[in-house]
Amino acid sequence: MGLGLALTAGAGCIFTPRDPEAPGQSVEYVNDSDPGNVVYNLEQALLNLDPAGYQTRLSEDFRYEPDSGTLANYPGVDWANWGYEQEVAFIQDFLGNVDGVNPNLNLELIEGDDSGAGTEAFVRYISAVTVESGGGEIKYRATVTMEFKIDGTFWRLSRWFDEQGETDPDTGALLPTLGQRRGAFAASGGG
Numbered sequence: 001m002g003l004g005l006a007l008t009a010g011a012g013c014i015f016t017p018r019d020p021e022a023p024g025q026s027v028e029y030v031n032d033s034d035p036g037n038v039v040y041n042l043e044q045a046l047l048n049l050d051p052a053g054y055q056t057r058l059s060e061d062f063r064y065e066p067d068s069g070t071l072a073n074y075p076g077v078d079w080a081n082w083g084y085e086q087e088v089a090f091i092q093d094f095l096g097n098v099d100g101v102n103p104n105l106n107l108e109l110i111e112g113d114d115s116g117a118g119t120e121a122f123v124r125y126i127s128a129v130t131v132e133s134g135g136g137e138i139k140y141r142a143t144v145t146m147e148f149k150i151d152g153t154f155w156r157l158s159r160w161f162d163e164q165g166e167t168d169p170d171t172g173a174l175l176p177t178l179g180q181r182r183g184a185f186a187a188s189g190g191g
Contacts, residue, residue, distance in 0.1 A: 027053055032154040034116025035123065039106050039146070042157065046103040046129070051092040059149060059156035060084055066179035067142065067162040074183030082182070087160075090185050100132035110143065116155060121148040126166055129178055141166040142177035 027048040029041045038057050045053030062084040071079065095101070105127045106114070112123030122145070129140045143166060147159035162177035 029053060032057065032156070034114065035121040035146070035148040035155050036106075036114040036116070038148060038155050038157055039114065039125075043103045043105050046095070046101040049095045049098070049101065051088070051095045054091045054095070055088050057157050058084055058087060059151050059158040061158060062087055062156075063159045064179075064182065065159070065161040066183065067164050067177045069165060070162065070177060070179035070183050073180065074187050077183055077186040082186075086186070089190055090182050093185055093190055094181060098131050098133045102130040102132070104128045105144070105146075114148075119150045121155070122146075123148075124163075127178075131181075139168060139175050140178045140181070141168060141175040142179075144177075 027044055027050050029044055030037045032038050032041060042054060042057050045051070045057070064079075064082040064087055066074075066077075066079055066082075106123075106125045107128050108126040110124040110126065112121065114121060114123050124143060124145050127140075127142055127144045131138045131140070143163040145159070145161040145163060146157060148155050149158045150156075162179040165174050165176050167173065168175050
């Protein structure tokens, strides 16, 4: 017994303490083996303010398309060319400037299949995202079309289309899409 304690105490002295991991570096993602997992991983990236995790789930030919309200509010943005680079710049800025994000990208499946049968997938969801910033909350809710494709051995998000804003179930007020956030970013010189 005494020898065991001596070995245990001695072993503790061999190892040097290490600094703890920085927040956001220990996000656990699942394998991107189907579109549903990609959506889960996108949510994890948003929840953990991890732009690299979000970026990993995008295909290199990713396209974003805004809803009509975002188009009307941000007519000077080059939406036709909003692709991978613009989305990565947006998500890095967005996640770097908020206190928290509570995402539910697949709150309600309207149409489509996210199981991964085939090499391309199309789904329509009601999505809800709440952003915490500056001590307050901003809610976004939309009908979103997402398209996915296989890139090598993994699924990737290839298109995000904000069809329209949706009403807040608590207040009945029409909420904007997350496209409004993208538009404000681009209009301020981002992307």
